[in-house]
Amino acid sequence: TGPFVSGSTTSARILASRRGYKTVLLSGIIADRWKKTNPGRAPSRADLQALGNEIRLTSENPGALAEIAVGELERDTKQWNSIVIDGIRNVGEIEVLRERFGRHFYLLALECPLSRRWQRVRSSYEKNDLTREDFLRDNERDRLQEYAYGSAGSVVR
Secondary structure, eight states: OOSTTSSHHHHHHHHHHHHOOEEEEHHHHHHHHHHHHSTTOOOOHHHHHHHHHHHHHHTTOTTHHHHHHHHHHHHOSSOOSOEEEEOOOSHHHHHHHHHHHGGGOEEEOOOOOHHHHHHHHHHHHHHTTOOHHHHHHHHHHHHTOOSTTOOOOEEEO
8 A cells, every 4th residue: 555656556566577466456446437437538536536435435335446356356267376456545445355365464555755756647747737736636635535435555465
């Protein structure tokens, strides 16, 4: 877990490529749902955050995305010894994964200075006519979720 652009997705990719981990992106569940309900319209970060919160609220389950991911893993015909789950955003998701994987569950928290994170996303923000203030607003929205259905990035088993 960690703030967006802190390196959790990169870490997940490294584990997948170097160690053969199965990677599950919770944000992928949200993106798939977005594509089904908004065909042809590209989502903003705020759109995806809002949709993730909506999924959690409508299911009345702060761990809904983790439960969906676990369900997909259980339906997978291949058995995985090692899984990395990227995109964890709240304690409810952590609780679901702890319950399912028990002592095989490890939560890693990555830190990265705000200035470095801005350097990493600056060009994509500016390409979309967004500013550093927009980045800071997105960061605060992600960081200051004060309710169970909102926004903890990656878990390794």
